[in-house]
């Protein structure tokens with residue numbers, strides 16, 4: 650069964666953004682991976698693909714993976730496993746919430762078996778991430794070589810990808826960023842906007858997944874736009890999201906893509922990005938995470 654056919658891959662659009670802050674000659678296009686599927690959107694799915702192939706090839710029928718209660722990875726893994734016929738366990742960080750949010754509800758509705766572990770216990774189990782017995786283990790966020798291999802395919806959905814000088818995406822575990830770097834060309838520069846506060850270990854984590862034997866673009870990781878830390882969303886960020894929606898009809902999520910778009914704007918305004926840059930921003934999805942907000946906070 651081909652999951653790719655079940656998701657609207659042919660409908661991945663490139664959306665040009667015409668913003669007042671774009672300097673003359675500079676352009677910004679957004680690759681709308683969020684449109685793949687309302688829940689299983691964005692990069693997660695690209696990152697899972699080769700793990701599921703590997704698991705099937707090795708004869709596994711069950712997958713186990715890790716994540717938080719609002720994790721886009723958890724819900725994507727639940728869906729992908731169901732579609733590919735795997736049983737699936739989701740190990741969730743922290744005690745079981747009194748009222749589970751949309752993410753956990755959706756994951757459970759896709760037949761994921763949820764196991765809640767205290768933070769300490771979660772950490773211990775995650776660190777012993779070895780495929781044990783009957784279950785094929787995928788690390789939190791799909792971090793790893795096979796995750797990066799899948800993410801490298803994202804750029805195939807951008808027609809005329811060689812025309813871009815800069816490719817910019819959010820980065821959490823660094824898996825998608827490594828894939829984008831591996832798929833980039835030497836004349837391109839790839840920037841990852843880190844959404845975790847002072848997460849400098851990501852430098853080595855990305856390096857570990859970048860292929861040395863293929864020519865690729867230069868890259869760097871930007872640590873200035875985490876807005877206080879993972880999933881932190883101060884009023885200024887929410888206001889920026891409302892503006893992006895009303896000015897360019899671009900929906901963004903509080904954890905990843907709003908911070909990335911904000912970073913693009915700031916780096917254009919402060920000339921970190923050169924005049925004349927032709928920028929491709931990856932909208933990596935994640936809109937389901939906005940369901941953690943109170944209804945009505947965002948107009949989309």
Ligand SMILES: *Cc1c(COP(=O)(O)O)cnc(C)c1O
Nearest residue numbers: 821822823824825905933934935
């Ligand atoms: C998970 C996620 C990311 C981060 O991807 P990594 O490969 O972990 O760096 C970025 N954007 C969205 C919307 C995500 O859900």
